[in-house]
Amino acid sequence: MSGTEKPLPPMTAETRPFWDGCRAGELRYQYCRACDRVQFYPRSICARCGRSALEWRRSNGTGTVYAFTVVYRPPSAAFAADVPYAIALVDLDEGFRMMTNVIDCDPEAVAIGDRVRVVFERRADTVLPHFTPVHPHTPKERG
Amino acid sequence: MRRVRTLSRRARITGAGDTAFGELAGSSPLSLHAEATCAALADAGIDNAKVDGIVCAYSLVEPHLMLSSVVAEYLGIRPGYSAAIQLGGATGCAMVMHAALLIESGRCRHVLVVAGDNRLSGMSRDGAVAALARVGHAQFEVPYGPTVPAYYALVASRYMHEYGVTPDHLAHVAVTMRRHAALHPGAQLRKPITVEEVQASRLIAKPLRLLDCCLVSDGAAAVVVSAPEAASGAADPRVAVIGMGQGHTHEHISQAPSLTEFGCGDAARRAFGEAGVAASDIDVAEIYDSFTITLLVELESMGFFAKGEAGPGIAAGAIGLDGRLPTNTHGGLLSFGHSGAAGGLTHVVEAVRQLRGRADARQVPDAKLAFVHGDGGVLSAHCSLVLART
Ligand SMILES: [Zn+2]
Numbered sequence: 001m002s003g004t005e006k007p008l009p010p011m012t013a014e015t016r017p018f019w020d021g022c023r024a025g026e027l028r029y030q031y032c033r034a035c036d037r038v039q040f041y042p043r044s045i046c047a048r049c050g051r052s053a054l055e056w057r058r059s060n061g062t063g064t065v066y067a068f069t070v071v072y073r074p075p076s077a078a079f080a081a082d083v084p085y086a087i088a089l090v091d092l093d094e095g096f097r098m099m100t101n102v103i104d105c106d107p108e109a110v111a112i113g114d115r116v117r118v119v120f121e122r123r124a125d126t127v128l129p130h131f132t133p134v135h136p137h138t139p140k141e142r143g
Numbered sequence: 144m145r146r147v148r149t150l151s152r153r154a155r156i157t158g159a160g161d162t163a164f165g166e167l168a169g170s171s172p173l174s175l176h177a178e179a180t181c182a183a184l185a186d187a188g189i190d191n192a193k194v195d196g197i198v199c200a201y202s203l204v205e206p207h208l209m210l211s212s213v214v215a216e217y218l219g220i221r222p223g224y225s226a227a228i229q230l231g232g233a234t235g236c237a238m239v240m241h242a243a244l245l246i247e248s249g250r251c252r253h254v255l256v257v258a259g260d261n262r263l264s265g266m267s268r269d270g271a272v273a274a275l276a277r278v279g280h281a282q283f284e285v286p287y288g289p290t291v292p293a294y295y296a297l298v299a300s301r302y303m304h305e306y307g308v309t310p311d312h313l314a315h316v317a318v319t320m321r322r323h324a325a326l327h328p329g330a331q332l333r334k335p336i337t338v339e340e341v342q343a344s345r346l347i348a349k350p351l352r353l354l355d356c357c358l359v360s361d362g363a364a365a366v367v368v369s370a371p372e373a374a375s376g377a378a379d380p381r382v383a384v385i386g387m388g389q390g391h392t393h394e395h396i397s398q399a400p401s402l403t404e405f406g407c408g409d410a411a412r413r414a415f416g417e418a419g420v421a422a423s424d425i426d427v428a429e430i431y432d433s434f435t436i437t438l439l440v441e442l443e444s445m446g447f448f449a450k451g452e453a454g455p456g457i458a459a460g461a462i463g464l465d466g467r468l469p470t471n472t473h474g475g476l477l478s479f480g481h482s483g484a485a486g487g488l489t490h491v492v493e494a495v496r497q498l499r500g501r502a503d504a505r506q507v508p509d510a511k512l513a514f515v516h517g518d519g520g521v522l523s524a525h526c527s528l529v530l531a532r533t
Binding site (some may be wrong): 006007010011040041066067069071072073076078082084087089097098099101108112123128 | 272273276280281282283284285286287288289290292293296297298299300301304345346347348349350351396397398402
């Protein structure tokens with residue numbers, strides 16, 4: 001990784017349906033028919049029961065911020081132009097959690113409990129799920 | 144059920160050694176391994192021909208598939224048992240646990256445990272930050288631009304939300320570590336700091352500021368773990384490993400079952416149970432402090448403080464040298480220094496010095512029982528040790 005290009009997800013056969021979903025504007029997750037449990041990230045087996053009775057489902061794309069931070073010191077030059085930016089753990093309404101950026105808002109206004117919805121952002125030839133507040137805060141700069 | 148083994152059969156730590164931490168011009172991963180090893184072997188009163196087991200960690204500066212073989216070759220050791228362990232910040236304690244298990248099984252008599260890296264001079268702070276950030280999930284975390292401080296900041300946000308921890312509480316952790324480091328001649332940063340200076344340092348990942356974060360250092364540490372019957376020749380064989388435990392709940396923070404309870408609780412419970420002691424019995428604690436929030440969360444998860452009470456307790460001096468639980472008496476990763484697996488091993492070295500009464504100006508009077516803990520990943524992999532003066 002050169003540090004000048006943002007990293008792309010190195011997708012595998014078991015995660016490709018998720019990334020294909022993002023390209024199609026769908027946030028997909030796995031559901032285990034054997035133990036009635038949802039799962040994220042995608043795996044070849046259910047991490048609870050060990051079976052492979054998994055099916056893909058489509059999330060409605062809304063969730064709640066469980067934890068968040070605002071990054072001021074980026075991991076590499078590729079993210080330097082973006083600081084400060086918000087990273088959150090979002091609990092989707094279907095019961096799974098994912099890491100994401102919270103975008104199109106004042107990152108300093110993001111808070112635990114905020115309702116957010118998925119938006120899809122293109123990076124090279126991949127599409128990544130990001131989230132944005134359902135009820136946008138007024139950016140602090142505008143007063 | 145408690146399973147307290149006879150003290151006479153427990154492994155001993157017969158030697159401990161370290162290098163100074165900081166920017167060590169001209170150092171290499173292997174020269175640092177050698178310096179710490181020589182100090183530990185001299186302390187144990189043995190030469191390298193007596194070492195029949197070696198346990199190493201990993202190096203970011205000179206990665207190798209077989210580091211324990213490389214180190215043994217460099218040091219002229221031909222062990223009967225060799226292994227390398229990779230558990231991030233839990234590695235130091237886990238290496239000692241592995242060595243103690245080799246001793247208890249009768250497999251070895253003297254096991255060398257050593258780790259070192261020149262992360263500051265060998266790869267730059269930017270290089271270390273970039274390399275460590277990639278511990279995140281390559282598909283489902285790293286594309287969003289997290290750093291290791293950001294992973295821990297996620298924990299901090301939730302922990303502060305649920306238990307009322309404040310930036311002031313976190314700053315007191317950093318101030319206490321620096322006060323301890325000022326008493327250690329080998330520490331990287333020794334100039335005292337104030338709560339105001341911590342809170343005025345630049346934001347790294349909200350709410351964590353520069354002085355909430357551990358250092359990047361060159362340095363190495365080593366210990367010799369010996370069979371009780373083989374320890375009698377050592378100059379100061381007074382330290383026994385009386386309790387050990389691990390706990391593992393996840394690797395990636397987005398997969399953690401909780402952001403307020405972690406595997407350190409399981410690790411500590413197992414170690415205390417094996418030792419037959421309680422948190423309240425501990426005289427001195429050396430606990431992984433990659434960030435200020437790390438130490439605070441671990442102290443509460445492991446039962447040294449009730450939930451929400453570590454912050455006010457630390458602000459009132461509870462983990463200072465004259466507090467009720469002197470913690471990280473060498474200054475910890477926040478001020479003594481941090482060089483990968485060697486960072487966690489310095490906590491073990493300091494515990495040994497405390498139990499022998501050789502911690503000089505940092506000495507906790509009459510320290511008989513020490514607790515050491517390492518955390519790897521993002522509060523993911525945990526290993527606890529209870530050490531006792533025999
Ligand atoms: Zn299942």
